[in-house]
Amino acid sequence: MPPEDRKKKSPDISSPIDHSKLRPRQRLLSAEELTLRRPAKLLKGTGTRKPKGGSNAYARGPKSKSVESPRRKAAAQLDQTPICHGLLLVGVLHPYLLPYVRALIEFKARTEGSVAHLPMPSLPRVHALHSGSKRKLTAVRGLANWENAPVSAIEFSVDVVGRKDNFDWCRDEGEAVAIPMIESGKHSCITMAQTCRLPVTTDVAQAFERYATAGERHGVLVILFVVCTEGYATSHLHEFADEYIEVDACEPDPDDDSVATFSVEVPALADSRAHGIGKSMYEIRLNSGQWTDTETPFVSSSARDRAVSRFTEDGELMEPIADKLGISTATVSRTLAKLRAMQNGLPLPD
Known part of the structure; x- marks a missing residue:
């Protein structure tokens, strides 16, 4: 067997999400529900392993104290013409x-x-x-x-x-x-x-x-x-x-x-x-x-990837992020590399 065939292949985390497996709570409310109820809470996260921080590990934490990002400032300065x-x-x-x-x-x-x-x-x-x-x-x-x-x-x-x-x-x-x-x-x-x-x-x-x-x-x-x-x-x-x-x-x-x-x-x-x-x-x-x-x-269609991005923006290191989300540091590293490439305009899948 050629040496290249014996190499262990790493999992492809950039593969598209199977949207059919998303939680079935996204639906059109009836006329009565529009005024009588709020949306139901979501089910638990669907990661491969349960985050050690619980489902809240994916949730948004307090906003960073940093000033507005350069990307947002650039967006505000570039005017678009309406159709x-x-x-x-x-x-x-x-x-x-x-x-x-x-x-x-x-x-x-x-x-x-x-x-x-x-x-x-x-x-x-x-x-x-x-x-x-x-x-x-x-x-x-x-x-x-x-x-x-x-x-x-x-x-x-x-x-x-x-x-x-x-x-x-x-x-x-x-x-x-x-x-x-x-x-x-x-x-x-x-x-x-x-x-x-x-x-x-x-x-x-x-x-x-x-x-x-x-x-x-x-x-x-x-x-x-x-x-x-x-x-x-x-x-x-x-x-x-x-x-x-x-x-x-x-x-x-x-x-x-x-x-x-x-x-x-x-x-x-x-x-x-x-x-x-x-x-x-x-x-x-x-x-x-x-x-x-x-x-x-837009950061990613994946909730886990967005959580990695938020923790990184808050100054967290890879090991604490991996521990909170119940994933490996290698997965965190690959996710960050993918997100950086997307921010630079490369057409990578989510």
């Missing part, structure tokens, strides 16, 4: 994230906020198109109730069309409803959600083009949330829109009270990732019947 009209595609890689991602981006559009450092334009009115039963209006309006919404928040309206949940906005039935609304000029922004089996077919690509053309011609921003089911890796969705945003699931921290945790990336800003621009992690929570979002610079 004002045309087609904005939002690729949602996990269907259960759609209600929260859509509510978040619609809220940012109403308040001239930003998503992963992509600023939303100043819009007089946002109109959301949904399909299915009229009962859906209650849940949709509940998800539109965000904490600390400014008084200057623009008008937001919701309309439910069609009688089936899988209403197809990229076919004649959907375009017959949406295109006239875009051409009417009554709304400065129209949002829709579409389940799409990838890669994109010719008919769907032509529908994207018609929405982009109508938006450009009439000065309307069309935001289409595309729920990806199959074939995402070869979909090239960014080629069919004026702007593209990608949303993926993140492993939540143990004992965290968030309802949904996900990353939002703007591939067009990939060259600015070294400055902390273009990809953020969002945690969505429900507080007293109102939704809140916490945005932090």
Whole structure:
């Protein structure tokens, strides 16, 4: 046997997370639950070994006393130009994230906020198109109730069309409803959600083009949330829109009270990732019947990797970190090397 074959292979910690194994507490609450309950606490962590510090070993400790990081300062100094009209595609890689991602981006559009450092334009009115039963209006309006919404928040309206949940906005039935609304000029922004089996077919690509053309011609921003089911890796969705945003699931921290945790990336800003621009992690929570979002610079979709990064920023050495998380110092070292490479803009997997 050749010598190289006898070498013991080290485990590959950079392999993607199996999101199907995430805790099943991330779900859309019913209309009654929106005002009657808070999200349930998370289950215990799912590491290979239980951290010696308990599940709280992954949790955020007190904030460091250090000043704002250079990456955040650079992000604040680099202004991005908002997309004002045309087609904005939002690729949602996990269907259960759609209600929260859509509510978040619609809220940012109403308040001239930003998503992963992509600023939303100043819009007089946002109109959301949904399909299915009229009962859906209650849940949709509940998800539109965000904490600390400014008084200057623009008008937001919701309309439910069609009688089936899988209403197809990229076919004649959907375009017959949406295109006239875009051409009417009554709304400065129209949002829709579409389940799409990838890669994109010719008919769907032509529908994207018609929405982009109508938006450009009439000065309307069309935001289409595309729920990806199959074939995402070869979909090239960014080629069919004026702007593209990608949303993926993140492993939540143990004992965290968030309802949904996900990353939002703007591939067009990939060259600015070294400055902390273009990809953020969002945690969505429900507080007293109102939704809140916490945005932090994206570190990793793994809760363990984020814990390693936080302990390192607080000045911890590798041995104490390994002891707290119940892992080896070699694993801590490899994790830090991976995270440093990602901060320098190298496209390593999480």
